[in-house]
Amino acid sequence: MTFYSLFEWLGNTWIGLAIQRSTWGVAIAEMVHLLALATLGGTILLVDLRLFGIGMKRQTAAQLARDLSPVFWGSLAVMLVSGLLILAGEPMKCYYSPAFRIKMLLLIIAVLFQITFHRIAVASSTGKAASIWSKSAAALSLALWLSVGLAGRAIGYF
Amino acid sequence: MTLFHLCQWLYASSFGTAIRESQYGFPLIETAHVLGITVLVGTVAIVDLRLLGLVMKREPVSDVLEQVLPLTWGGFLIMFVSGSLLLLSKAELYYGNPLFRIKLGLLLLAGLNPLIFHSTVYRSVSAWGESQVTPKRAKLAAVLSLTLWSAIVVTGRAIAYFH
Numbered sequence: 001m002t003f004y005s006l007f008e009w010l011g012n013t014w015i016g017l018a019i020q021r022s023t024w025g026v027a028i029a030e031m032v033h034l035l036a037l038a039t040l041g042g043t044i045l046l047v048d049l050r051l052f053g054i055g056m057k058r059q060t061a062a063q064l065a066r067d068l069s070p071v072f073w074g075s076l077a078v079m080l081v082s083g084l085l086i087l088a089g090e091p092m093k094c095y096y097s098p099a100f101r102i103k104m105l106l107l108i109i110a111v112l113f114q115i116t117f118h119r120i121a122v123a124s125s126t127g128k129a130a131s132i133w134s135k136s137a138a139a140l141s142l143a144l145w146l147s148v149g150l151a152g153r154a155i156g157y158f
Numbered sequence: 159m160t161l162f163h164l165c166q167w168l169y170a171s172s173f174g175t176a177i178r179e180s181q182y183g184f185p186l187i188e189t190a191h192v193l194g195i196t197v198l199v200g201t202v203a204i205v206d207l208r209l210l211g212l213v214m215k216r217e218p219v220s221d222v223l224e225q226v227l228p229l230t231w232g233g234f235l236i237m238f239v240s241g242s243l244l245l246l247s248k249a250e251l252y253y254g255n256p257l258f259r260i261k262l263g264l265l266l267l268a269g270l271n272p273l274i275f276h277s278t279v280y281r282s283v284s285a286w287g288e289s290q291v292t293p294k295r296a297k298l299a300a301v302l303s304l305t306l307w308s309a310i311v312v313t314g315r316a317i318a319y320f321h
Binding site for chain 2: 027030031034035037038039040041042043044045046049055056057058059064067068070071146149150153157
């Protein structure tokens with residue numbers, strides 16, 4: 001099975017066809033995608049800035065991350081579902097878009113980074129001071145997630 | 159000079175035209191506006207979730223607000239500047255766009271909501287801020303905030319569909 005046949009299959013599911021035939025299907029999925037992006041980005045910003053030693057100083061980054069973890073994963077789940085729906089509505093546009101392919105790659109890297117090095121950096125930042133490791137993890141995290149966002153925006157253009 | 163004349167003037171100005179017709183200007187500014195949603199709406203949403211007792215429950219409300227709101231203001235700055243530039247370049251077009259007018263109205267309400275909140279129920283935050291459960295009026299402000307900002311994001315996205 002190739003990616004092409006997978007995208008083709010997705011576009012031919014009943015939900016894919018329903019979205020393609022409706023006038024507002026993709027737009028509504030995009031709006032949900034945007035709203036979940038807001039909350040996802042909010043949690044990433046708060047935790048990574050805390051790793052830099054900015055913001056929520058009365059909590060450690062570890063506590064903050066633990067508190068916001070449900071919002072992070074919940075938002076990511078909504079983004080994945082809404083993203084799939086957008087994809088089902090425009091499978092070939094996405095398939096042929098270099099920006100889409102880059103975005104998917106960056107997304108995988110960002111999530112992997114989040115659950116590995118970033119998690120370790122967060123868990124070990126129980127003091128108030130920011131170490132070189134926590135700052136590096138925060139910088140890389142922000143850069144990765146920002147790139148995902150930028151690539152997503154670029155899909156409309158190429 | 160009517161509002162429409164002002165919009166026409168802005169649209170035709172060399173600055174507005176430059177943004178609108180440049181290959182990268184409008185897309186870049188628009189990208190900043192869309193990603194800025196994260197900073198403004200994302201942080202507001204987290205504050206609202208605290209007011210609803212759903213996140214950072216062990217943190218006093220005043221602590222959360224004090225530490226998150228500077229970020230929110232930064233986000234507001236990004237959104238205001240990028241939004242103004244976008245409006246400037248498309249003023250004459252947006253004048254007749256119902257979604258844009260609705261979005262502006264919602265923005266005004268979204269600005270009024272925290273003003274009312276801060277000058278009323280928030281005044282007594284030292285009495286209720288430490289607990290997970292907040293007063294009904296604080297929860298109302300949070301629900302209004304989440305609803306208004308969601309509507310703003312949705313209508314903002316819809317503007318392009320009504321061109």
